[in-house]
Amino acid sequence: MQDASGAVVAFEHVTKRYPGSDAPAVDNLTLTVPAGEICVLVGPSGCGKTTSMKMVNRLIEPTGGRITIGGEDIMSLPAVELRRRIGYVIQQVGLFPHLTIGENTAVVPKLLRWKADRTRKRTDELLDIVGLDPARYRDRYPNELSGGERQRVGVARALAADPPVMLMDEPFGAVDPIRRDGLQNEFLRLQSRVRKTIIFVTHDVDEAIKMGDRIAILQRGGILAQYDTPAAILANPASEFVERFVGADRGLKRLSMGRVRDLDHIEPVIVRSGEDRAEIRKRLDRSDELTFALLVDDDNRPLGWIDQHDLRGDGPIDPGAATPGAPTVEPESTLRDALSAMLGSSVQLGVVVDERGRVAGLVSVDAIGERLRAPVRGVDGELHEVGEADATS
Amino acid sequence: MSDGEGPIRIGWIVDRLDLLGELLRDHVILTVLAVVIGLIISFGLALAIRGSPRLYGPIIGVSGTLYAIPSIALFSLLIPITGVSIVTAEIALVSYTLLILIRNIVEGLNGVPPEAIEAANGMGYTRTQRLLRVELPLALPVIVAGLRIATVTTVGLVTVTALIGLGGLGYLIVNLGILRGSSPFAATAIYTGVALAVALAVFADLALLALQRALTPWARRRSA
Structure with missing residues (x-):
């Protein structure tokens, strides 16, 4: 500029x-x-x-x-x-x-x-x-x-x-x-x-x-x-x-x-077709935020969610087991559009994708709520708590 | 009307081409003078009206009254004051142009889109610049429309000036026609005078229309 x-x-x-x-x-x-x-x-x-x-x-x-x-x-x-x-x-x-x-x-x-x-x-x-x-x-x-x-x-x-x-x-x-x-x-x-x-x-x-x-x-x-x-x-x-x-x-x-890029992103548990179920279970257990893994194709584009139920037993993961329809959002999407996409899906997470559709991270409905509660920069250049009385005059 | 000839004697006309040319020239001069003077006065009065709109009623009233006076009556009223002269003729002719010209100039200026004026003010035009570069050009079609009516009217009125002995094509109609009713050439003179006057009016009208078209190319093109 x-x-x-x-x-x-x-x-x-x-x-x-x-x-x-x-x-x-x-x-x-x-x-x-x-x-x-x-x-x-x-x-x-x-x-x-x-x-x-x-x-x-x-x-x-x-x-x-x-x-x-x-x-x-x-x-x-x-x-x-x-x-x-x-x-x-x-x-x-x-x-x-x-x-x-x-x-x-x-x-x-x-x-x-x-x-x-x-x-x-x-x-x-x-x-x-x-x-x-x-x-x-x-x-x-x-x-x-x-x-x-x-x-x-x-x-x-x-x-x-x-x-x-x-x-x-x-x-x-x-x-x-x-x-x-x-x-x-x-x-x-x-x-x-x-x-x-x-x-x-x-x-x-x-x-x-x-x-x-x-x-x-x-x-x-x-x-x-x-x-x-x-x-x-x-x-x-x-x-x-x-x-x-x-x-x-x-x-x-x-x-x-607000834009999706302003949100804190969650690191997804990425799964590819043919990976071992026990291995994936272990990775999912290590994450304290996620109960779902994200199945992607060879180009890292999202295919669907894998839940605990799909991971029972041993052997390679069955790609057909994934719940399709992970909502994708772009960094430039407004929070309003992202929220709308996420509320429409069973898993209330949005997959942030880059311009070629590859997974860049996850965002949650909670993160949007947090964003709305975060302090806001005013005309004085200072951050003000939301709901703070008489923030400006 | 012997020799099996019609009422029009071509020979008479051909013999008097010089005279016809002179009369036509006088007619044009009397007309142009009246319209130009009328236009200048009307502009002044229209600008005065714009300055204080309350003047519109009185000015239009006076020029409307002038317009209503029969031309012969106006000549008779003026002759004791200004004599049998071109001044008499022009005073009368100019007064007949005022009503039409003032009204059209005022209407034309009032018709300028207010947003064009707002933009001109905001852009930093002075009042004079705004008048000359924005308002007058945009009012031009309406002003020229008035000018055309005034000109055609004046061409007709100039023929009447022959009654007080001033030139113009009226000389053919009045002096060589009506006043010499017994002459075998009277009808020829009258027809010639009328034909030339009408031709002049039509020519002037078309010329002004052409002028307006040339000056306002923006008013014609339309699309999108």
Whole structure:
């Protein structure tokens, strides 16, 4: 991973009051987004998440407090110049219908008066980065593209002048759920390369958990309810509001975040066709966790479980005796998928296999439970016990 | 109408090609002048309306009233003030373009997708850049549609200026036609005048349409 090209964004006691309204839209918001991280602002409608985001590029002017980017007050620049240094992606994408894809991507470089060949090189590079072949797409118009393609152009346009900070307002909100998942993954891969500081607005808790390095949950009246890592918020909701907002299934959501590779693996007792039963019994007795041996083929791929009953007597093991259907999971599988696979089998163990299907270890349902009880790293960098009261504020 | 000839005397026309050319030229000049001036004024007023939308009602009301005044009546009202001059003709002609042009410019600008404006603001366009590079190009089809109606209307109205002794193809219809009803060439003059005026209107309309197509290639291509 390269160094973050992003800059720290800090809100210091930021308040927004609209004239004629007693209650502030954003109330004394203080939070810091470290360089190169994605901070998701999430909350119900009317919580001030979009207002908070739009104050960063001064589409909405704060009425109190201070916002800094890389330590510099955003008020120290004319608003128009500030905006040219901040990437901006909106839900409806907002490509200009009368400009080609190349011209759309080149909007900010052109405002910054880049030389034509530099702009041209940069737009081609960007289209390539977001997965659109420049030769094929450069000269087309937005209405000739699909929704997903337009969204990618929107991201390319926001990245054009290599801004340290990007603002994204429900960027995948208008895309259907299947393509949204693809675009989200694609964007996370892109972000791991460009490492911008991103302020990302959504009303969807699952999207917040998936996209955010950290999440700011706002509640009505623009009050910050909790600001922490997704894991810490799910493990220790700071208030009843947060608990309700993240949902009753937050345990399952935590399972979706964890991966099999994070679990402690158990060394399996491996058995091949023709091995001696007494020998296997001895090996199985030595293991205090296992009551089953795992039968594998010549390539070390799992075939099924061998239990004590199959091992009675002497002589070579009969491959036909194995109970077939050992559930396999991959290191990248989510704990949720692994648990689902394991609960569906009689032996509540999962066989971790590598990309070629060879046995790499075993995981147990207990290990998943332990994982959920393990301390969680918070936004402060410290580990916090699950259920620990007032872990963060 | 002797010699078995029809009402159209080709010979009369051929003998007067120079005159026809001159009248056509005058007609074009009067039309273009009116439309261009009308467009400039309408732009100013449309931008004023955008600045304070409350102006829309009064401005449309006034230009609608102007539009409703019969052209001959308007000429008669103006002659005591500006005399029999091109100024009189243009004041009248320009006032007839305003209603259509202002309405279409305002409609065109209002029709710009809000997300394009939001994106332009967020991207760091100044107000002027946004107007010139985003809003006007996107409003162009609607503006040109208004321009076409205004132009065709003006081509028709210019013929009426012959009544106050200004040139244009109306000279054929009024001076050489209606006012010389007994002449054997009156009908030829009237038909020629009407045919040329209609041809000019159709040509101007198609030319503007072609111009719009050339300027808005994005509005046509569609697929995916």
